[in-house]
Amino acid sequence: MARKPRDNEHTCPHGVSRRGFLGSLGAGAVAAATLGRPGETAPPEVADAVEPSKVTLLVNGRRHRLLVEPRWTLLHVLRERLGLTGSKPGCERGECGACTVLIDGVPRYACLTLALEAEGHEVTTIEGLMRGEELGPTQQAFAAEDAFQCGYCTPGQIMAAEGLLRAKPAPTVAEIRLGMSGNLCRCGAYPHIVKAVRRAAEARKGGGR
Amino acid sequence: MTSHLEPVPGPLGGRHPRIDAAAKVTGSTRYVADLALPGMLHAALATATVASARVLGVDTAAARAHADVVAVLTAADVPANSIGVIFGDQPLLVTDRVRMVGDRFALVAARTAEAAWTAARLVGASLEELPGVFDPVAAVADDAPLVNGASNVFRTFHVQRGDTAKQAKRAAVVVEAEYRVGGQDHAYLEPQGCLAIPEGRERITIVASCQCPFYIQQGVASVLGLPLAAVRVEQAPTGGGFGGKEDYPTEPAACAALLAWHTGHPVRLIYPRELDLQATTKRHAMVVRHRWGADRAGRLRFAEVETFMDAGAYVGLSTVVAERANVSAIGPYHVGAVRVATHVVYTNNLFGGAFRGFGAPQVTWAAEATMDKLATRLGMDPVELRRVNVLDDTRRTICTGQRLRTPVLAREVLDRAVELAGWDGFRAAPPAADGAWRHGMGVSLVLYGCNLHWGGQRLDRSSAVVILQADGSVVVRVGLTEMGQGNLTACQTVAAAALGVDPSQVQVWQPDTTTVADSGPTVASRGSLMSGRAILDAVRRLRVRLDPVAAELLGCRPGEVELAGGFARVAGSPERAVAMQAVAKEMSARRIETIATGWHRTKARRFDPATGQGAPYEFYAMACHVARVAVDPGLGIVRVEEVTAAHDVGRVLHRDALEGQIHGGVVQGMGWGVSEELRLDRGRLVNPNFTDYVIPTSADAPRITIALVESDSEAGPCGAKGIGEPSFIPTAAAVRNAVCDALGVEVDTLPLTPPRLVEALGERHPFAWVVEAATRPATEHEPATVGPRA
Ligand code: FES
Ligand code: FES
Numbered sequence: 001m002a003r004k005p006r007d008n009e010h011t012c013p014h015g016v017s018r019r020g021f022l023g024s025l026g027a028g029a030v031a032a033a034t035l036g037r038p039g040e041t042a043p044p045e046v047a048d049a050v051e052p053s054k055v056t057l058l059v060n061g062r063r064h065r066l067l068v069e070p071r072w073t074l075l076h077v078l079r080e081r082l083g084l085t086g087s088k089p090g091c092e093r094g095e096c097g098a099c100t101v102l103i104d105g106v107p108r109y110a111c112l113t114l115a116l117e118a119e120g121h122e123v124t125t126i127e128g129l130m131r132g133e134e135l136g137p138t139q140q141a142f143a144a145e146d147a148f149q150c151g152y153c154t155p156g157q158i159m160a161a162e163g164l165l166r167a168k169p170a171p172t173v174a175e176i177r178l179g180m181s182g183n184l185c186r187c188g189a190y191p192h193i194v195k196a197v198r199r200a201a202e203a204r205k206g207g208g209r
Numbered sequence: 210m211t212s213h214l215e216p217v218p219g220p221l222g223g224r225h226p227r228i229d230a231a232a233k234v235t236g237s238t239r240y241v242a243d244l245a246l247p248g249m250l251h252a253a254l255a256t257a258t259v260a261s262a263r264v265l266g267v268d269t270a271a272a273r274a275h276a277d278v279v280a281v282l283t284a285a286d287v288p289a290n291s292i293g294v295i296f297g298d299q300p301l302l303v304t305d306r307v308r309m310v311g312d313r314f315a316l317v318a319a320r321t322a323e324a325a326w327t328a329a330r331l332v333g334a335s336l337e338e339l340p341g342v343f344d345p346v347a348a349v350a351d352d353a354p355l356v357n358g359a360s361n362v363f364r365t366f367h368v369q370r371g372d373t374a375k376q377a378k379r380a381a382v383v384v385e386a387e388y389r390v391g392g393q394d395h396a397y398l399e400p401q402g403c404l405a406i407p408e409g410r411e412r413i414t415i416v417a418s419c420q421c422p423f424y425i426q427q428g429v430a431s432v433l434g435l436p437l438a439a440v441r442v443e444q445a446p447t448g449g450g451f452g453g454k455e456d457y458p459t460e461p462a463a464c465a466a467l468l469a470w471h472t473g474h475p476v477r478l479i480y481p482r483e484l485d486l487q488a489t490t491k492r493h494a495m496v497v498r499h500r501w502g503a504d505r506a507g508r509l510r511f512a513e514v515e516t517f518m519d520a521g522a523y524v525g526l527s528t529v530v531a532e533r534a535n536v537s538a539i540g541p542y543h544v545g546a547v548r549v550a551t552h553v554v555y556t557n558n559l560f561g562g563a564f565r566g567f568g569a570p571q572v573t574w575a576a577e578a579t580m581d582k583l584a585t586r587l588g589m590d591p592v593e594l595r596r597v598n599v600l601d602d603t604r605r606t607i608c609t610g611q612r613l614r615t616p617v618l619a620r621e622v623l624d625r626a627v628e629l630a631g632w633d634g635f636r637a638a639p640p641a642a643d644g645a646w647r648h649g650m651g652v653s654l655v656l657y658g659c660n661l662h663w664g665g666q667r668l669d670r671s672s673a674v675v676i677l678q679a680d681g682s683v684v685v686r687v688g689l690t691e692m693g694q695g696n697l698t699a700c701q702t703v704a705a706a707a708l709g710v711d712p713s714q715v716q717v718w719q720p721d722t723t724t725v726a727d728s729g730p731t732v733a734s735r736g737s738l739m740s741g742r743a744i745l746d747a748v749r750r751l752r753v754r755l756d757p758v759a760a761e762l763l764g765c766r767p768g769e770v771e772l773a774g775g776f777a778r779v780a781g782s783p784e785r786a787v788a789m790q791a792v793a794k795e796m797s798a799r800r801i802e803t804i805a806t807g808w809h810r811t812k813a814r815r816f817d818p819a820t821g822q823g824a825p826y827e828f829y830a831m832a833c834h835v836a837r838v839a840v841d842p843g844l845g846i847v848r849v850e851e852v853t854a855a856h857d858v859g860r861v862l863h864r865d866a867l868e869g870q871i872h873g874g875v876v877q878g879m880g881w882g883v884s885e886e887l888r889l890d891r892g893r894l895v896n897p898n899f900t901d902y903v904i905p906t907s908a909d910a911p912r913i914t915i916a917l918v919e920s921d922s923e924a925g926p927c928g929a930k931g932i933g934e935p936s937f938i939p940t941a942a943a944v945r946n947a948v949c950d951a952l953g954v955e956v957d958t959l960p961l962t963p964p965r966l967v968e969a970l971g972e973r974h975p976f977a978w979v980v981e982a983a984t985r986p987a988t989e990h991e992p993a994t995v996g997p998r999a
């Protein structure tokens with residue numbers, strides 16, 4: 001919206017154009033935001049491609065067969081179709097990390113991933129980290145180190161930590177700070193988050209997964 | 210001095226896991242966006258993208274025609290179209306006039322969120338643009354366009370103490386400065402959201418992400434024309450607030466309530482991030498003018514402060530914010546004569562609201578900058594100058610004439626922070642520049658009033674309910690909210706300590722306006738202390754019935770019963786004990802009332818608003834932050850390496866949560882000071898996203914070293930003082946002073962973004978010679994070699 005010629009906008013005859021201002025909303029519309037900046041018209045073939053397709057998603061070890069519109073994000077499908085509301089929408093444009101899930105063990109923003117893209121891959125959400133009734137080691141570490149305040153970023157942080165530790169089982173503090181920097185925490189729980197990731201690394205060494 | 214106390218045994222001051230830990234690490238906490246009901250509709254708002262215009266008409270036909278749309282409402286559909294928290298200067302939906310970006314034309318309810326927002330974009334408003342005013346100083350000019358009412362200056366607050374003209378004659382140095390302190394967005398990670406559930410035309414429930422359910426209750430009742438008792442507000446688990454969910458959530462709640470009322474369906478409204486950044490309240494931008502003088506010895510002789518506070522287009526809470534800014538303008542220093550004027554000014558910018566610190570951070574930033582300027586002019590160490598002026602037990606009168614209760618720990622926090630940060634060593638031998646990076650250290654103090662200001666004291670009360678269950682477990686309800694700061698856990702801790710049971714036995718449930726009486730807002734760092742005191746009162750009343758039963762079981766007198774370790778026991782002979790479960794079971798068997806209510810209100814105080822003299826707050830907390838930074842002068846990049854935070858906290862309730870508050874305050878304060886810039890173009894935010902509005906990540910967060918100065922005072926429950934805001938206020942000022950120390954120039958505009966620092970360096974910028982060489986008049990013949998200045 002910042003790029004629109006300002007004069008044109010202020011004199012728009014039939015009121016003010018709101019195009020773009022509310023551009024990246026609603027779960028479905030997010031796909032448009034990933035294709036172009038709000039304010040740019042999405043290519044018509046995308047706008048028309050609303051025919052749902054059948055997909056099979058593998059989420060937390062379970063197979064789900066679903067009808068999915070091509071522009072739906074994985075975040076939308078997880079939350080609204082599968083009832084897995086642990087992954088949070090914070091910005092729906094890849095800027096905050098609240099929606100982080102693992103795809104084949106690698107942290108990904110579910111708001112920037114189309115549900116269709118996830119087919120054939122293994123998706124893990126915060127709900128998938130439990131070991132039966134017990135918290136997983138990373139979850140335990142976050143609870144023990146008080147690595148959260150409001151908790152809204154927490155599922156995303158834990159998934160990011162999980163991904164980081166799978167790739168790098170013994171990260172240094174500098175690596176943790178950098179590795180976790182794709183996940184905003186407005187409560188500023190970072191010092192405790194770093195401690196929690198270190199603790200989780202220790203716990204996993206001792207036989208965690 | 211009563212610091213360095215031994216920890217108290219029991220849950221107080223400990224680190225037991227928070228009450229909500231398991232839910233939050235498993236993703237099972239249900240925030241409002243995670244709640245859905247059968248038949249639920251989704252709401253969307255049609256809003257203005259210009260800041261000042263006349264509304265010629267609102268056309269909703271296209272929106273109504275959208276297949277999934279169920280209702281489109283305009284101002285004509287609102288029973289009472291006014292939403293201001295204190296003053297009625299804001300319509301819920303605009304009719305004739307747009308005063309700021311984000312003003313609402315229409316509300317839409319549809320079967321999907323996507324359809325609702327698509328339809329909202331189809332609402333056409335015919336507008337005739339009007340001139341606007343976008344600077345609080347420009348807005349007070351006689352010829353400035355009027356924003357809202359007969360004058361752009363809505364109100365002015367004063368502090369007047371002593372004779373500044375006379376004292377000015379004794380000043381050896383005088384600093385005059387104008388500070389431009391920018392605003393800030395709360396950027397709570399969970400956007401604004403609520404769910405409205407109507408029950409016929411009788412009553413309505415609102416589940417909202419919010420700090421102040423009672424504000425929402427009043428707002429919704431007034432918009433729908435319902436009695437307060439017909440509006441039930443339950444706080445949903447809230448993903449961060451920081452003040453942004455104090456006053457503002459009443460607006461989305463009223464919108465959802467209207468749509469629910471009209472359609473008869475539950476309606477959920479969740480703000481998309483872009484709208485949340487674009488349309489919600491902000492920390493007030495302020496222009497602060499200073500004239501402060503000190504004598505040769507560094508003693509402050511007088512201080513004059515004039516502040517122009519950018520309220521935006523609607524007053525909201527601005528007058529209350531101004532009250533705090535007004536009496537916080539001098540900080541914890543002793544000054545002979547003071548004159549403060551704080552103007553609340555309308556502009557067509559986004560409106561200001563509550564935000565952690567509530568007006569104090571901006572004036573503290575200015576005061577601490579002036580202290581450093583005075584130190585430079587006097588050739589004194591900045592810490593030394595502060596030591597000469599800081600309040601302590603012997604000199605404890607603040608600028609409002611209020612004598613503080615002892616212990617006054619401002620000097621103590623200063624000394625502790627400075628020592629821990631290694632100030633003297635750093636000053637004696639500053640680290641050499643490493644590569645481009647230059648190092649600096651800065652200090653800042655704060656005096657924070659731990660309650661609502663005198664002007665809001667009618668709201669300064671709090672309610673609690675304690676229910677002893679038949680199995681000995683305990684339910685606690687309070688009227689103040691949890692938003693990440695740990696209020697549920699603090700309440701759990703206090704109740705557990707008072708009943709002598711393990712915290713795991715106590716469940717504190719989310720606030721609901723039908724379970725407790727109006728407890729005022731959860732703001733001003735008052736949550737734990739106000740709820741805690743009310744809980745203690747409830748436990749006291751419960752024990753009137755509990756102790757006789759326990760005494761009977763124990764075979765002692767009721768006055769001898771004490772509760773500890775999960776037992777009721779005879780004071781002095783702990784071996785004579787009976788488990789709390791047994792007492793609860795007995796009370797239940799005998800049908801004795803096991804529910805008790807509690808109440809707390811702050812002491813009435815005297816204050817004269819005309820002169821700003823009196824007791825604006827009941828008691829105060831002090832804090833001192835020292836920041837160590839590295840600055841790259843070529844690029845203007847600031848790296849905050851360490852913040853040392855010393856806090857006067859009274860007694861610690863929960864150590865992890867307390868430290869968490871300090872961490873969060875420091876990180877958010879650093880963001881405000883360095884990177885978070887609200888870039889407004891004629892009232893419209895041009896960076897409404899997290900790529901361009903830059904909040905700190907884990908890689909930016911500094912090392913944070915904490916010193917807690919504990920004391921026994923008559924503060925909150927078990928002596929606790931608020932921490933949420935004192936942890937935020939000094940950081941940005943300390944960072945500013947450190948950056949100026951590193952660069953050797955003064956920067957009087959916040960935030961300290963790279964372009965600002967490069968500009969402030971001017972001729973001292975490492976590449977200034979390039980610009981100079983390029984712009985030098987061609988006629989001048991100089992040697993062919995060019996290079997940086999010495
Ligand atoms: S919601 Fe996906 S990154 Fe913010
Ligand atoms: S805990 Fe609140 S955003 Fe991280």
